[in-house]
Amino acid sequence: MTIPLVDLVAQYNSLKKEIDKAIEKVIQSGQFIGGSEVEQFESDMATYCDMKYAIGVASGTDALRLALRACGVTSGNEVITTPFTFIATAEAIIQCGAIIVFNDIEPETYNLDPDKIEVTSKTKAIIPVHLYGQPVDMSPILEYAQRYDIKVIEDCAQAIGAKYKGKRVGGLGDAGCLSFFPSKTLGAYGDGGMVVTNNPDIAEEVRMLRNHGYKEKYFYETHGFNSRLDSIQAAILRVKFRHLDKWIKMRHEKASLYTKLLKKIDGIKTPYTNHSNYSTFNYYTIRVDKRLGRGKLADFLKSYGINVAVYYPLSLHLQKVYEPLGYKIGDFPESEYAQEEVLSLPIYPELENQQIEWIVNQIREFSINA
Ligand SMILES: *Cc1c(COP(=O)(O)O)cnc(C)c1O
Helix, strand or coil: CCECCCCHHHHHHHHHHHHHHHHHHHHHHCCCECCHHHHHHHHHHHHHCCCCEEEEECCHHHHHHHHHHHCCCCCCCEEEECCCCCHHHHHHHHHCCCEEEECCECCCCCCECHHHCCCCCCEEEEECECHHHCCCCHHHHHHHHHHHCCEEEEECCCCCCCEECCEECCCCCCEEEEECCCCCCCCCCCCCEEEEECCHHHHHHHHHHCECCEEECCEECCCCCECCCEHHHHHHHHHHHCCHHHHHHHHHHHHHHHHHHHCCCCCEECCCCCCCCECCCCCEEEEECCCCCHHHHHHHHHHCCECCECCCCCCHHHCHHHHHHCCCCCCCHHHHHHHHHEEEECCCCCCCHHHHHHHHHHHHHHHHHC
């Protein structure tokens, strides 16, 4: 038996008829860029996120880049974010010509630690990343933002549908950025992303930026990009969107079962839960004690056909590409501990409870013999 980390084919097979029909409809319509599929999906997502505006773009990375630009982030500005994230978060800052400033994370949530945020006179924006689907502690961050006039752009690439104190993520700051990369909770069959906001100026700017910088065709107002969500992807996403809440609920149930079974195993720490928030478990990430050894456990599970992954093995401040920023080992201890200990286990709606029990049994056996 092999258990993948995510099973996109199982999901397709469960929706094959609807999806094939949606794709064919787009092809028959001849409308491949923009049009009603994109507009309707934008409207679905605005409603879902409780936001006034949703603008489809080419990827989650572009959502971040365009949102930063629309918030006025430009060269010389500093943007604070976490070093424990996918590189796209930091890339988007560089792509605006701005300076990345990393601050350390909380050991429990793996998210930006509000107490460690150091605002300077050059800080223009903060990008909290709701990692693995776990909401960031936003209240203190929003308070800094108000006090120091800083923009907050949420990276919700892993957290569509998650809630912070009852409110959907993406709508807490100035703009929220979604990714429809295939392995995300709501994944396309290619790349896609979206910016959600309540601010009409940000919405209008992102709309221009994604489409060569014009409002009226052939009259250009700003330096833009070609960064559109295509109609076939929008049509696929609209079909999948109808199942999103059910899938998130199923992820929750799978995560609860994992947590219940893993709790008793020595050396394994299950994901943090906070009952005022709602995490969506884009990844189910445990922490493996040094004594057990994350690498050894990962190899052991792989030998049984259980696919696991490390998100992320090296904090961004220690990456070769960011050497010029001048960070060194020891700058962000929590992020550096996490990179040695985290391990993400298979999670997807189609994963069976028996499979979870079997995975946990292997982990238990490993722990007993370690
Ligand atoms: C996936 C991801 C992105 C980027 O999304 P793409 O659609 O792949 O460009 C950004 N931030 C985080 C945290 C992600 O996981």
